[in-house]
Amino acid sequence: MPPASLLLPEAARLLHIGPHKTGSTAIQVALQEAGGTLEQYGAFYATGPRHRPDKAGWALGLKGRPAGTGQPPIERWNSLVRKVADAGDRRVCVSNEDFGRATGEQVGRIVGDLGGDRVHVVAVARRLDRYLPSQWQERVKAGDRRGFEDWLRVVLDLDNPDYSWDRLNVWHAHDLEALVGRWVDVVGPDRFTLIASDEQDRELLPHAFEDLLGLPRETLKPNPQRSNRGLSWAETEMVRAANQHCAEAGWSRAERRRFVKAGVLRELQSRPTPPGPRNPPLPGWALDQVRRLSEQRVARVRGLGVRVVGDLDTLLVPDDVTAAAGPVELPEVDVAVAGAAIAAVMRVALGAGSGADAAGDNGADEDE
Template sequence: MPAQRSPQTAQTARPAPLPAGTRLLHIGPHKTGTTSIQGALFGAKETMPAYGVEFPAASRHPMQAVLAACSRGGMIGDTTPTERHWQQFVEQVAAGGRKTSVISSEFFADAPDDATIERVVEQLGGARVHVLVTLRPLAKIMPSQWQQYVQNGLRMGYEEWLEHMLRKAPYEKPNPSFWRRHRHDRLVERWVRVVGADRVTVVVVDDRDREGLMRTFEALLGLPDKLLQPVPDTANRSLTLAETEMLRNLNKEFRGNGLPDELYSKLIRNGAVMHMKNACSPTSRDVKISTPGWAVEAAAGIGAEMAERITAMGVRVLGDPALLSAVPKPAASDGGEEPRMAPEVAAQALYGALAAVAEAGAGRPGARGVHQTSSRELVRVLGHRCLKRLRRH
């Protein structure tokens, strides 16, 4: 019997391309390089057809369509996706004919049951579908996922949230989606039940190789090396600890005063937070979100269990499964520093909220854009509109 390749050898070997005509379905989950690969695929959308590969989406991420397919509502305050979103996307995929195509959305990981997975697979190509799962260590996912939940209204602090996720059975409050997405062995198992182990590939992402995931996608799709390139996306950056704490406390005030969800979507997430992330980049002085040692150890233990179970399923694993249980070294800045937000960052967040209110009326005849309005008038307009909304509710 030939000797098995070590994980390190498997990690560096270039995988063979999938059969022509495959529909490569990348299901995430969240915080495993999904936004980066989606940006690179969309950036190469016009180039890939020359190599027989289609990216059948009108935008970087067909989020509305996938949310509808997985029976999930949108982000807080956003319009609920409809079945029509999904059917339009299915039609776009079908238009690719017999070409190889690649579909990517981390929200496929939220599929609630086997019946939903079966429907998704059947409508996207049935036997042509090959599922790709990208994984990172839980210890690296947890802080990023917590601040993302805060961007959608969470009011719980990080350490309390970790207590609920890791120590308080049934580990579902306040975010039941966390383990649905990030108990990775069960996630892989659900999709294996539908498509079979031979049509599932798991990629363990190595953060030391910043472009390794793109090279893996190129190999599986039969694309030339370096065709996929990173696309900067400041709107997707993680928040610093100070920014997250500012937003978390704002969430408390928002909920405490009973304001409507649509205001949160427009003024906070798509106004204050979006403008702040686009206008300001973290510096070396900013304190990052730090995971306490007990939680890192717990995450590493769960990671070891997941790696063992995934390996035993018979799926193809690219990368080193041992990375899923590695304990990261504490960052040099993890010294209990007080998180402080720079005044200019707070100003950009406030301006983003003001701009969102002003832009809400830009579609009316004679309306002026934000940059045509004086600061005094912008404040007056903001106050008037907020008072009207509060009286209405």
């Protein structure tokens, strides 16, 4: 698809709705850091001091707010609305992956407040076999003690009619047919763009946003220092073990957040990713189900009539992805990584580092 066909009209309002775990942070940081260039080309990125207007969304009642924190005042949302309106005829981008969690009623409010018929929506779809391990990691960072397969048995139990927060958290924003439907019901298919993420093509996502906003190539560049790097499998298992010890000791959520999130996680995410596997393999039963789900979601998206950037077939599970063979042996944690984690806890205990605004700006401690 040539870039000219992606360019939005002047005064358009581009809402990037994520969803979570699809590379949103990298795009948000790049948009924020390129503010001067955006200005030159008649574009504007609407946020606050952070890379995304998260508190504005939480003020509206969107999911994703850190557990144990109060809902921000509605003035946070109203301030964002004014900022978008004051941008005038510039192309404005508002990026917040919590928009992907919005209910149908909230979608109507968001679109109406941020521009009505000037609003265009963009979402990113990711391969399920890549998304699920990443989402399990987020739950471990938030305090979950379950292993990958135990967690999968809950979130992939899609025929179970009983309510499950875990299933809702995984699928509300990643059931593509439902996600697209909630927004298309308000903006129509002509104003919805779906980007099929290709993890072999790291330029697809920034180039798509450059084309939508009328920006020259290389405007949106990743910043490794502000990237939301994931943990390795070994690091995740180390954090999961720490969660188990916290639970056995009877420590509160606030205490766990102080030492594990503000201490261990902040330290790990400030270090280079260690060698070794990034994610655990899917067990055979889960891989078979994920293949079927992937085929179904691609077939359904083809019939939605929305604009697609990229190749939908990249959302299918490749043939060379193999399942875990038998019981999975957990990876060993590097001695240097373990030592750094211990030192981080000591720093927090001694008062050299603390606070709830810890590693994982993506809302790892989500509201339940």
